[in-house]
Amino acid sequence: MRVLLSASGTRGDIEPALGLSLALREFGAQVRVCAPPDFAGRCAELAVPLVPMGPPIPALRGARASPADLLDYADRWPAAQFDTIPAAAAGCDAIIATGITEIAARSAAEGLGIHYRYASYQPTSLPSPHHPPMPRMPGDQPAPAAIGNRLQWEIDALGWNAQFGAALNSGRATLGLPPVANVRDHVVTDRPWLAADPILGPWPDSPGLDVVQTGAWIVPDERPLPAELESFLDAGTPPVYIGFGSMRVPNGIAQVGIEAARAHNRRVLLSRGWAELALVDDLSDCMAVGEVNHQALFTRVAAVMHHGGAGTTTTAARAGVPQVVVPQMMDQPYWAHRVTDLGVGTACESPAPDLASLSAALDTALSSTTRDRAKAIAGMVRTDGAALAAKLLTDAIS
Numbered sequence: 001m002r003v004l005l006s007a008s009g010t011r012g013d014i015e016p017a018l019g020l021s022l023a024l025r026e027f028g029a030q031v032r033v034c035a036p037p038d039f040a041g042r043c044a045e046l047a048v049p050l051v052p053m054g055p056p057i058p059a060l061r062g063a064r065a066s067p068a069d070l071l072d073y074a075d076r077w078p079a080a081q082f083d084t085i086p087a088a089a090a091g092c093d094a095i096i097a098t099g100i101t102e103i104a105a106r107s108a109a110e111g112l113g114i115h116y117r118y119a120s121y122q123p124t125s126l127p128s129p130h131h132p133p134m135p136r137m138p139g140d141q142p143a144p145a146a147i148g149n150r151l152q153w154e155i156d157a158l159g160w161n162a163q164f165g166a167a168l169n170s171g172r173a174t175l176g177l178p179p180v181a182n183v184r185d186h187v188v189t190d191r192p193w194l195a196a197d198p199i200l201g202p203w204p205d206s207p208g209l210d211v212v213q214t215g216a217w218i219v220p221d222e223r224p225l226p227a228e229l230e231s232f233l234d235a236g237t238p239p240v241y242i243g244f245g246s247m248r249v250p251n252g253i254a255q256v257g258i259e260a261a262r263a264h265n266r267r268v269l270l271s272r273g274w275a276e277l278a279l280v281d282d283l284s285d286c287m288a289v290g291e292v293n294h295q296a297l298f299t300r301v302a303a304v305m306h307h308g309g310a311g312t313t314t315t316a317a318r319a320g321v322p323q324v325v326v327p328q329m330m331d332q333p334y335w336a337h338r339v340t341d342l343g344v345g346t347a348c349e350s351p352a353p354d355l356a357s358l359s360a361a362l363d364t365a366l367s368s369t370t371r372d373r374a375k376a377i378a379g380m381v382r383t384d385g386a387a388l389a390a391k392l393l394t395d396a397i398s
Contacts, residue, residue, distance in 0.1 A: 001029040001397055002092040004055070005083055005219035006105045008077060010274075012311040014039050016121055016195055017098050018385075019217035021048045022384035027394050034081075034088050046219070051088040054080035078103040078164055082171035086111060097187070098195075100125050103164050104171055106187060111175040115397055119193040119389070120218075122309045122331040126192060127153045127184075128206035134331045142333075160184040183369075189206060193389060199380045200317055200338055212392065215385025216314045223293040229269075232287045236267055238302040239287075240362070243271025247307045247328045249258050250352035255280045257305055260358035264366060266302055295319070303365040306349070308332035308339070317344060320378030322365040326353060343373040 003024055007017035008202050021031040027303050034044060037052035041320070044050075051278040054077060081104035089095050089108050094115035097105035109116035114378050120126050124134035129149050135142065143152050153392060160183040168186070169179040180186045194203050194213040203211045225233075233239070240261040242254065254277040261268045268286040270277055294312070298304055298319035306312045308325040313335040323345030325336035336347035346364040348357050364370055 001027075001094070001394065002394065003029050003031045004034060004051075004085070004089045004092045004095045005031065006034045006081065006095060006097045006102055008036065008053075008099045008101050009041075010057075011042075011100050012245060013121070013311045014042070015219055015311060016217035017096075018043070018046055018048055018098065018387040019219040020119075020195075020389055022046060022219060023217070023390035026387070027242060027390050029390070029394070032088065034085055051084060053084040053088075062349070074101050075163065075167075077101050078167035078171060081105070082105055082107075082167075082174065086175065089114065096393070101164075102187060103168050103183070107168070107172045107175055107177055108187070110177060115393075116189070117193060117393065117396075118188050119187075119195045119214075121195050122199050122334060123194060123196065123203055124331050124334045126188065126194065126203075126206075126209060126211060127156070128204060128209070130204040130206060131334070134334060135329060147155050157182055157184050159212075160187075163389075177341050193392075195385060195389065197314055197317070197381050197385070199377065199382075200314060200342070201310070201335070214389040214392070215382035216310070217386040217389065218314070218383060221295045223294045223296070225296055226289075227293060229287070229289055229292060229297075232269070233300050236285070238300060239267035239269045240264075240303050240305060241269045241271065241298065241301040242277075242305045243312075244273050244275055244277070244307040244326070244328070245309055245312060246274040247309075249273075249275045249277075249307070249326075249328060253326070253352060254278065256353065256358055258286060259355055260362050263359050264362050266362075266366075269297075269301060303345070303362065305362075308335040308337060313339065314381065317374070317383045318383070320375040322374045323368045324348070324358070324361045324365045326351060328359075342377055343370065345370060345374070 005017045007014050017388045023367045032049040034051045034053045034101045036057050038056050085104050086108040094104050095109045096117050098119045106116050132149050132152045164183045191210045195217045197216050203213050242257040258268050270288045279286050294315045298316050298321050303322045304316040305324040308327040323339050323351050325339050325347040328351045339345040340347050346361045
């Protein structure tokens, strides 16, 4: 069996696709991944063949990327997919598409006459009367509560058509395929996969979609922590981890987070991330790190303060560590609410919280009640989501 996985976005979007790639390989499949060229190194680490798709994305990093940059990148993305995916999928038995800007994969599968499956990493990108669509771009505000979920999803479909309709149908024409009237429903299909944990991100039964929830797709990480980091962890009480991954976070958030942790007599481990966060002084109670093994690290910290990405939320939940979520965009408010609802942490409403609100959030996260609840939930989080998806695909193709 030969499978092509198409993925777009940042590290949190690519890593689950690599998790599925490794699981499929265990089932004897030959797998290749279409993704931005920025992830060539990560794919090489895992020996997963990469077919580079689209331009590099350094311009989207951190504070240097404006909403206009992001919108322009998204607008150009379908053409890059049509230029890459049909050729990359030649000889394959299936294409798996992930992410909310995967526009060309189903058309490529249709043109080749092979199996197609769409997978979402969060419930909020799948239409349901039980939740509204997630904001799609930085700065987008949720619709007023008076607008019901059904109407919001109708508006969401119009947005997909406006942004991607011309590009999709132009690409389909080059493949000799008829035009599509509803871009979102064409991409998602009526039987998508939901690669999110059923405890953390449950799917409420919804008419029109037969969602198959596999659990999150995780790459097991066996890398040791750097020696300097090990020394810091061993030198005192467990620190508060502060990191926002690939998010463009407001200026000053690192300082406020450090001050809030210090107000609770906690040390700080600051992840630089794409925002290039920096320490505010040279005191020994704080350390800054780059990309490290979160699966190993999170079991050794007192709390994880983060942006609420699906991957970070799941990794922290698996580690049984309390969370403070400061959501910035897209599905992150959803995960912030889930963390709060489950009692494994709390969230800040503002993407730029002040010292008082972050301190209050840490009060909750560092309490014994939250710590005990986080440990209890950790034992319920599935670890076999990628293996389940690999078996489903193998059975479907067989």
